[in-house]
Amino acid sequence: MGHSLITISIQLPDASSFLSSETHSLIKAVIFLLALMTGLLVYILISLLFKNRRERLRKRLSRITDLLIQRMLFNEDQEFAGNLTSGAGRFLKLKTFRNLLIEELVRAKKNFSGVAANNLQLLYQECDLSNDSYQKLVSRRWYLKAMGIQELAEMGQNKSFDLIFELTNHSNEQVRMEAQNAVVKFSGLTGLNFLDFLTYPLSDWQQIQLINQLGDVDQNASDYIRKWIGSSNNSVVIFSLKLAARYHHFELHDRVALCLTHPSEEVRYHAIKTLKEIFDENTSANLVKLYDAEGLRNQLVILEVLQNIGTEKELPFLEREFTRDQNEIRLAAGRAIARVADMQYLESRSVSTEYPWTEIIQQIKGELRK
Amino acid sequence: MSWQTFIVDFFTYGILLYSVALLSSYVFIALYSVGITRDHLRKNTFTDYRILASSDQLPGLSILAPAYNEGNTIIENVRSLLSIHYNNVELVVINDGSKDDCLQKLIEGYNLYKTDHFVNEQLSTKKVRGVYRSHNPVYNKLIVVDKENGGKADALNVGINIASKDYIVCIDVDCILEQDALLKMALPFMEHPGKRVIASGGVVRIVNDCVVKNGKILKINLPESFIPRMQTLEYIRAFLLGRMAWSRMNGLLLISGAFGAFDKEIVIKCGGYNHKTVGEDMELVVRMRRYMEERKEPYKVTYIPDPLCWTEAPNSFQILGRQRNRWTRGTIETLWFHRKMFFNPKYGFLGLVSYPYWFFFEFLAPIIEFVGFIALFFFAIFGLIDWVVFLSLFAFILSFGLLYSMFAIFIEVITYNQYNRTRDIFKLILTAIAEPFIFHPFVVWSAIKGNIDLVQKKNSWGEMTRQGFAKPKTS
Numbered sequence: 076m077g078h079s080l081i082t083i084s085i086q087l088p089d090a091s092s093f094l095s096s097e098t099h100s101l102i103k104a105v106i107f108l109l110a111l112m113t114g115l116l117v118y119i120l121i122s123l124l125f126k127n128r129r130e131r132l133r134k135r136l137s138r139i140t141d142l143l144i145q146r147m148l149f150n151e152d153q154e155f156a157g158n159l160t161s162g163a164g165r166f167l168k169l170k171t172f173r174n175l176l177i178e179e180l181v182r183a184k185k186n187f188s189g190v191a192a193n194n195l196q197l198l199y200q201e202c203d204l205s206n207d208s209y210q211k212l213v214s215r216r217w218y219l220k221a222m223g224i225q226e227l228a229e230m231g232q233n234k235s236f237d238l239i240f241e242l243t244n245h246s247n248e249q250v251r252m253e254a255q256n257a258v259v260k261f262s263g264l265t266g267l268n269f270l271d272f273l274t275y276p277l278s279d280w281q282q283i284q285l286i287n288q289l290g291d292v293d294q295n296a297s298d299y300i301r302k303w304i305g306s307s308n309n310s311v312v313i314f315s316l317k318l319a320a321r322y323h324h325f326e327l328h329d330r331v332a333l334c335l336t337h338p339s340e341e342v343r344y345h346a347i348k349t350l351k352e353i354f355d356e357n358t359s360a361n362l363v364k365l366y367d368a369e370g371l372r373n374q375l376v377i378l379e380v381l382q383n384i385g386t387e388k389e390l391p392f393l394e395r396e397f398t399r400d401q402n403e404i405r406l407a408a409g410r411a412i413a414r415v416a417d418m419q420y421l422e423s424r425s426v427s428t429e430y431p432w433t434e435i436i437q438q439i440k441g442e443l444r445k
Numbered sequence: 446m447s448w449q450t451f452i453v454d455f456f457t458y459g460i461l462l463y464s465v466a467l468l469s470s471y472v473f474i475a476l477y478s479v480g481i482t483r484d485h486l487r488k489n490t491f492t493d494y495r496i497l498a499s500s501d502q503l504p505g506l507s508i509l510a511p512a513y514n515e516g517n518t519i520i521e522n523v524r525s526l527l528s529i530h531y532n533n534v535e536l537v538v539i540n541d542g543s544k545d546d547c548l549q550k551l552i553e554g555y556n557l558y559k560t561d562h563f564v565n566e567q568l569s570t571k572k573v574r575g576v577y578r579s580h581n582p583v584y585n586k587l588i589v590v591d592k593e594n595g596g597k598a599d600a601l602n603v604g605i606n607i608a609s610k611d612y613i614v615c616i617d618v619d620c621i622l623e624q625d626a627l628l629k630m631a632l633p634f635m636e637h638p639g640k641r642v643i644a645s646g647g648v649v650r651i652v653n654d655c656v657v658k659n660g661k662i663l664k665i666n667l668p669e670s671f672i673p674r675m676q677t678l679e680y681i682r683a684f685l686l687g688r689m690a691w692s693r694m695n696g697l698l699l700i701s702g703a704f705g706a707f708d709k710e711i712v713i714k715c716g717g718y719n720h721k722t723v724g725e726d727m728e729l730v731v732r733m734r735r736y737m738e739e740r741k742e743p744y745k746v747t748y749i750p751d752p753l754c755w756t757e758a759p760n761s762f763q764i765l766g767r768q769r770n771r772w773t774r775g776t777i778e779t780l781w782f783h784r785k786m787f788f789n790p791k792y793g794f795l796g797l798v799s800y801p802y803w804f805f806f807e808f809l810a811p812i813i814e815f816v817g818f819i820a821l822f823f824f825a826i827f828g829l830i831d832w833v834v835f836l837s838l839f840a841f842i843l844s845f846g847l848l849y850s851m852f853a854i855f856i857e858v859i860t861y862n863q864y865n866r867t868r869d870i871f872k873l874i875l876t877a878i879a880e881p882f883i884f885h886p887f888v889v890w891s892a893i894k895g896n897i898d899l900v901q902k903k904n905s906w907g908e909m910t911r912q913g914f915a916k917p918k919t920s
Contacts, residue, residue, distance in 0.1 A: 101837035108844035112851055119855045119870060126862055185493070218487040225491065249488055276638035283500045283635070284493075310638055317502075372710075402565040437561035 129171075136172050139163065140179045147198045148183070148191045167202055177204050181229045199230045212238065217247040224250070228257030236261050243269035252281050259288040264296050270303050276310040282317060289318075297324045304330050309339050316345040320352040328353050335365050344373050351380040359385050363392050371403070378407035385415040398426055406435050413439050463813065467806055468845060475852050478690035482750045482860055489751070494628045498530060504631050505533045505610030506706070510618040511600035512538055516545035520554040522618050525660020527587060531627040535586050537604045538618065542571075542594025551589050556580045562588075568602040568717035571595035576607065597702070598718035598725040605709065605717055614706045615726075617756060621652060621660060622704070626753035630706045633747040640743045643708045643733050646692075646700035647753035648684040650863070651677045653760065662755060667869045672765060674876050675884045676758040677864075682853040685750060685860070692748035696799040698734070700746070702726030704754035711736065722782070724775015731783050738792045752861060766891045773895025776808055811892035818889075843881055850877035 143163055166172040177199070184195050199205065204226075211223030212235070224242065227235040239261075242254035258266035267285070277285075296318070303315035304327070316334065319327045331353065334346035343365075350358050362377045369377065378396065381389055393415065396408035409432075412421045418440060426432045497503060508526060512519055519538075526536050540548045551557060562576035571593040579587055592603050601615055612634060614627065623629075626647065633645045653673035656664035668674040691697040705726065715732045718725045730746065737744040759765040780803060787804065789796040824830050854873050857863070864873065 098834050098837045101841050105840045105844050108848050112848050115851050115855055119858055122858050123870060127865060221491060249491060278638045279635035280632060283502050284496055287496045434563040438563040441561050
């Protein structure tokens with residue numbers, strides 16, 4: 076913190092009349108700051124007290140929620156939930172307890188499936204906690220809305236689907252993400268229909284979450300994916316390409332290959348990566364044709380893909396790249412040659428005794444040994 | 446108006462304007478930081494890091510840890526770094542020509558062998574003597590590089606040349622990272638479609654007097670000694686208020702050298718770390734931003750308020766002085782290298798706000814303050830001071846500084862609440878009260894020495910002596 080204001084007083088020895096009123100104001104300002112400080116100190120201490128007390132209360136209550144959840148998890152008697160919740164009746168009147176119970180149920184539900192997961196859902200219903208979640212869903216505060224969505228989805232409240240689906244293109248990113256995750260959790264691939272009208276981009280993180288929610292996808296998915304690959308939203312195209320690669324939809328090869336001419340470099344990058352998973356006999360040749368027009372990042376990914384799907388037909392091209400002036404390209408092309416042909420073939424190239432090719436070859440040798 | 450009056454008025458009102466601007470910026474930063482920290486905490490409750498941890502689309506990270514004469518602690522430090530939760534990662538330890546047995550200890554401790562590794566010299570560096578890997582598959586993420594001594598920036602550049610992943614995480618090898626630090630650090634790179642995240646920083650906290658076992662923090666304590674405790678308060682202010690506010694404005698110029706993640710492609714395109722400055726961490730961020738601005742590519746530098754990295758703070762005025770001296774030189778060098786951006790509209794917010802802020806309020810502040818102290822001394826001798834005015838102003842500034850510190854403590858309590866005992870809060874407030882009389886004058890003096898050293902072209906790094914961490918008590 077600078078104390079440079081002290082210099083002002085030094086410079087005004089003959090201006091005391093001006094400063095006398097200023098001094099008065101300064102003293103007032105100091106008193107104001109001291110009052111603010113005192114207020115802040117009290118607020119800090121109260122906050123600390125409440126925060127620590129709340130923590131202790133949560134710890135106490137969490138013993139009860141843990142007990143409820145544990146007893147419910149492995150229970151097979153349908154009426155047991157009712158008995159259990161009537162026993163916890165007085166606690167259920169506490170908002171803190173209800174919120175904590177929902178939080179614990181959501182956390183536990185993520186770790187269980189089958190009967191145990193159904194039992195947790197039953198406990199949620201018996202305690203009438205869905206009302207709490209609905210109240211959050213209609214809240215104007217984004218974090219409450221997002222929390223409500225998460226709770227309803229995790230607890231399988233299918234009747235909230237329509238309400239939540241409307242939020243899949245919400246202006247708040249977190250609300251939108253939770254809504255998208257929720258609809259996919261409810262209905263799997265068909266939940267992804269929001270991609271038809273999504274105007275916001277899907278972040279890489281959201282794509283990971285959606286893929287995680289999807290789990291296994293049946294073969295009919297290719298019709299949906301084909302539609303989304305044609306989307307005007309580039310992030311939707313990229314997500315669709317990832318789906319095509321993940322679920323090995325070979326029937327989409329031609330549609331994916333069309334993306335090699337997409338105006339977005341990022342889309343082309345993902346199309347190249349996808350073709351590694353769903354290639355046919357023409358893929359390598361198509362990638363080689365594309366190669367010269369691409370930037371370094373896409374060139375490197377093409378060489379990486381050729382390591383896996385390249386054939387002897389691509390060897391002349393790979394040899395040309397092996398002698399290029401960029402070391403990353405040389406290394407990637409060398410790796411591809413070693414895989415497509417063999418190590419001996421690579422070592423027999425004319426440059427193989429020169430720097431840096433000798434070192435590159437040694438490294439590739441070491442990698443193959445591993 | 447006589448020329449004497451003109452000079453006095455110019456000086457008086459100039460300094461007044463400067464002070465008002467400085468204090469206003471503090472108020473703005475304090476208030477502006479609250480929103481982003483609150484939103485981060487709320488968003489964090491929705492993030493399931495297990496999904497990220499298990500994803501095969503996790504961005505690849507290369508941790509770069511330069512080591513110089515760290516033989517006493519290197520085995521433990523590397524073990525701690527290898528235990529971090531993250532799948533797609535490699536740890537590159539760069540032995541920067543240590544004079545001790547650092548390399549030998551690594552070879553023996555991790556069963557290393559010299560491998561044929563092609564070093565792609567995208568950045569020119571001192572000579573690499575060898576690249577080592579472990580025979581033990583448990584340590585397959587570990588790469589040790591032995592090189593000629595060239596300083597931290599040079600060591601990091603070697604690490605960049607060796608790194609095979611898309612993002613690099615530069616850390617001090619003796620830092621302690623939280624187990625989920627890399628997951629949290631990776632997330633911002635995946636969250637901003639349409640904008641390239643070129644760098645991301647995490648909050649660094651002071652580990653002095655915390656209980657540490659096997660490279661993990663078992664109990665967080667407020668440092669007992671004054672100097673580290675003062676730095677704890679300083680770090681809370683700087684990270685929770687300053688950097689969060691600048692991050693929200695997308696105007697951050699500094700990511701701590703102790704823990705920062707960078708987009709490797711952009712780092713290489715910018716030429717890597719600059720070994721001509723002792724402020725290589727700040728200089729890299731400024732150069733990366735400048736690079737993106739000049740190419741008019743949308744980008745972002747993010748910051749995470751979660752405490753992710755713990756470091757030992759200097760515990761003596763001697764070592765603290767060296768550190769602050771170096772920080773000052775680093776700041777001035779960086780500002781000098783990039784002087785083209787000063788109030789240059791071509792660089793947008795960076796040129797019109799971030800750079801001038803650092804120039805006026807980080808570089809000039811200690812100089813102006815020091816000149817003020819000297820003037821105060823002489824005017825006091827010649828009886829030219831109106832003491833009532835002086836004391837009123839002094840009380841105002843002290844109160845303002847204390848209020849700012851208390852606000853930072855308040856934000857800490859309502860967010861991470863790591864020092865959650867009432868006596869810790871009072872200790873922090875007492876530390877804040879003592880700061881202007883003990884700590885602050887020393888920091889200003891160290892900054893002045895940094896300026897003098899720079900003029901005299903002294904560019905030493907300054908040795909940092911570590912005391913080691915507190916071990917858990919055994920009964």
